[in-house]
Amino acid sequence: MISHFNDLPLELLPLIVQYLLRPSHLAIACRVNRSFYTFSIPLLYERVFIYAWHKEGKAKVIKLFKTLADYPHLAKLVQQLGMGLLLFSFPPPSAMTSSAIRDFPKALQTEDYDLVLAACLDGIRNCVNLRACTWTRHGSLTSSVLSTLVECSRLQELEINGEHAGFYDPAILPRFTHLRKLSLIMPSAAVASMLLPWCKNTSGTLQYLSVICQSSPRINDEVVASIAPYVTNLEYIYFVGCPKLTHDGLWTLLSGNYKGVVGLGMEGLSTAFDMHAFSELCTHHNTLSRLRSITLTVDEHTALDEWQKSVLALLSHAPLQQFHISTVGGHVNHRLDDAFCAAVVSAHGSRITRFSVHRMRMTIDAIMDICRRCVVLEQLFIVVEQDDLDALGPCLAQAPKLRAVHINRPLDFGSEDVPKQSLDLILSIARQCRPTVRQFGFNTRVFQVDRNVHSNADGTTDVNVALSSYEIPEIPEQFLVVRT
Structure with a gap:
């Protein structure tokens, strides 16, 4: 008996059309018949970007x-x-x-x-x-x-x-x-x-606050301290490019928080931000006991050894799942220290689902350690030297649940589009990854990883791995300023 698509139970149709990602594909589905229209039109208009x-x-x-x-x-x-x-x-x-x-x-x-x-x-x-x-x-x-x-x-x-x-x-x-x-x-x-008046009016509901400046002094300790009594329910706090915001202002905001924050971003804040003092305050009061995501930046003035020790202490009691780190602006001299990276993995590797590094060089040994010991890792964003690309495939193959990879070269090499020879190398690396990997990026390009199974005459099967255009309508996570 030959079955046709029309023979499928109607209740399966919503489960099928939800896998259509492109609005153009949903629009086509809406024109198939009344049943397709009924289940596709809500998805087509639900999110309009x-x-x-x-x-x-x-x-x-x-x-x-x-x-x-x-x-x-x-x-x-x-x-x-x-x-x-x-x-x-x-x-x-x-x-x-x-x-x-x-x-x-x-x-x-x-x-x-x-x-x-x-x-x-x-x-x-x-x-x-x-x-x-x-x-x-x-x-x-x-x-x-x-x-x-x-x-x-x-x-x-x-x-x-x-x-x-x-x-x-x-x-x-x-x-x-x-x-x-x-x-x-x-x-x-x-x-x-x-x-201030806005936070007063939303004090009962506001859970997420992000402020992105461009080296503006307008968001400073005084402003943050003034809103602190009215944002005690915040679970996500992100400040980006606020050079007048120090550890004092951020601590005032965190210290009055009732539940404890789940996501915290501190990018491009004051050069006077004292990570050691901030870490001691948070550790002493167990302020970050619910923290699952953190975003950090370092600048050219940061004394990395002391800063890294303070960060490890800051995160010591956090149930961390997502770790993001980068340098400020175009600074490229800092490297992500292998020992620091290993310490983060030792403390949080069993929970980390995303490890994100931008504008900081990494060694292939550090990447291998992340992939091997972060057993639930799903997203990995890394900076890799050109000479290390050939060794990257075996590292990524160690991550059993990896879904998305994005590779950046150091900024001093530029971030131009992917040349043909690099595209071939990317495909070679993607073919060495586990079948769970469905998204692969390099510099400014993002691809979907397609795996097509072919049956041979002798009964065996071959899997052809290819890279295709990125279809998901939203901006890829690795290109977002604020990461949650």
């Missing part, structure tokens, strides 16, 4: 918001909206100049601008189940957009550009009173001043 590198991305943004405005039943399906990396600027029509007009898909007249903005706002209003919104493109966030997002009663996660000047009124921000997750990128002084 448009990035700057998407072909005709700006035109797609306009079409998207017109669709959400005109078809409320589709807008109701949207739970995550990510327009931040691309959405064209919305300056007041009277302020448009020739350079501003070039940010638009076409040279919009005032009436066209009004129509696009109206569709945008109507589309957002129709997203009644919106849970998370990312809107980070500088100049694209306006007071009208913010005020409309405030009306989304189920919104729990917000990531925005904090440079408000001429675009939105920072006084609107504290009106988001039910946020669970808040991410600010490059906050202006006025936006930074809103952190």
Whole structure:
């Protein structure tokens, strides 16, 4: 008896379509028949992201918001909206100049601008189940957009550009009173001043706070200490590029925490940050007893020997699962010490699922030790010298549960795209990995690892390993600034 796809029980269809990753594939599935449409359309609209590198991305943004405005039943399906990396600027029509007009898909007249903005706002209003919104493109966030997002009663996660000047009124921000997750990128002084009333208004719900600056002094010990009494439920805390934030300010934030943080990021903080003093405080009060993820950076002024001892002490009682470390900016002289790496693995190897190293050279011995003793390792991001690449395959083969690998060469070699000879070498390394590895990256490129089984005439099978384009819509983890 020959079975056909149509003979499958209908209840299996949702389990099948959830493996379709590309929106274009889901869109095709929606057009198969009514049953496919029923189960595919929620997945197609559940997470909507448009990035700057998407072909005709700006035109797609306009079409998207017109669709959400005109078809409320589709807008109701949207739970995550990510327009931040691309959405064209919305300056007041009277302020448009020739350079501003070039940010638009076409040279919009005032009436066209009004129509696009109206569709945008109507589309957002129709997203009644919106849970998370990312809107980070500088100049694209306006007071009208913010005020409309405030009306989304189920919104729990917000990531925005904090440079408000001429675009939105920072006084609107504290009106988001039910946020669970808040991410600010490059906050202006006025936006930074809103952190205190904003944290007061979200004190009962806020669990995640990340602030990404670019060497700005606006987030300092005083600002962090002022919000500390109102963010006692935080479980994830990330500060990036805040050169006026020291161990004193961060300790004030952690010391009043009720549950203890699960994720902590300290990247590019003050050169006066005393890791030894911070470690002693946290260890004495058992502050990091729930910590599962940590992100650290070192700079050219860091005395590595003492710093590494303090970090090991800091993490001594943490149930660590994810370890991230890098240098600040373009500094490339530091190496990840083998003994330090081994100590991290000895203390936490039985739990570590991600070991991430950026802009710090590693030895092949350290990589082998990580792969061999981190028995549940799933993600490995490493910096490898060109001469060590040939020895990398056998190391990776030691990791039984490894799913994703990303290799960077030291920054002083540049981060250009993958040349043909390197691509062949990457494929050779991927073929030596275990079948669990499904994602492989090198410098700026990320590939999917495909394994195709072929049956031979004699009854044996061969597995052909190949690299194909990365299909998952979201940005790969290794390229994110804040890692959780």
